[in-house]
Structure formats: structure tokens, C-alpha cells
Amino acid sequence: MAIMLKIRWDIKDGEEASFKANQEELCAVMLEHPGVIAYHAEYPSPGVSEWTEIYATDEAFQAHLANEKGQAPLGAIVGACDTITCRCFGDPNDASKEILAGFGTTYHETASQAFVLNPSADKDSLV
Numbered sequence: 001m002a003i004m005l006k007i008r009w010d011i012k013d014g015e016e017a018s019f020k021a022n023q024e025e026l027c028a029v030m031l032e033h034p035g036v037i038a039y040h041a042e043y044p045s046p047g048v049s050e051w052t053e054i055y056a057t058d059e060a061f062q063a064h065l066a067n068e069k070g071q072a073p074l075g076a077i078v079g080a081c082d083t084i085t086c087r088c089f090g091d092p093n094d095a096s097k098e099i100l101a102g103f104g105t106t107y108h109e110t111a112s113q114a115f116v117l118n119p120s121a122d123k124d125s126l127v
Contacts, residue, residue: 035060
């Protein structure tokens with residue numbers, strides 16, 4: 001089943017530039033995992049970044065987090081934050097929940113028929 005994460009990163013004073021540089025590096029790593037459907041980061045106010053991540057499967061999520069190229073940037077991002085708020089939608093398996101526990105993740109219900117991945121999605125589609 002698909003997993004969607006909504007993460008709020010409250011960045012320590014003086015760490016925003018480092019956070020942004022590592023966020024850009026981490027976003028590049030996701031391109032190595034076709035099961036990572038979307039990775040969106042925004043900066044709605046100084047010292048705050050909000051991300052939405054969508055994974056097609058638990059395996060895609062676990063592979064992305066296990067990728068050695070992402071370990072240093074993710075560690076730097078975590079270290080640059082005062083608090084991390086991670087909300088999970090979907091039904092991750094036990095292995096994914098173990099990873100998510102490190103982010104203090106809470107689990108939430110999605111409205112009925114409101115979170116569906118298109119099984120025919122094609123990144124090269126013109127329509």
C-alpha cells in the first residue's frame with residue numbers, strides 16, 4: 001500500500017542554509033527510486049520547511065531511506081532541526097513503522113477514496 005508523509009521541520013537558528021543544501025541533495029537521491037512517487041519541499045516561513053513525500057510501496061520507502069547517498073544529508077537535516085513533526089497516511093508495514101519511529105511519526109486516517117495512486121501512471125505521458 002502507498003504511504004504519504006507530511007513532515008514539518010523546525011530548523012535551528014543559523015542552520016537554514018545547511019538544511020536547504022542537504023534537502024536539495026536528498027531530493028536528488030529520490031530520483032534513484034522509481035517507487036518514490038513525489039517529493040515536495042517548501043519553506044512557508046523562516047526556519048520552517050514542510051515536505052510531502054509519497055511512496056508507492058513500503059519497499060520503495062525502505063530503499064530510499066537505506067540509500068547510502070542519502071544517509072549524510074538526512075543526518076545533517078535532522079541535526080539542523082529543533083523539532084520534527086511527521087504525520088503518516090496509509091498503512092505502512094512493521095519495518096517501515098520502525099524507521100518512522102525515529103521521526104516521532106503519528107498515524108492518521110485519510111478520507112475514504114481520497115488517497116489513490118493511479119496504477120497506469122506514466123511519467124512520459126503527454127495526456
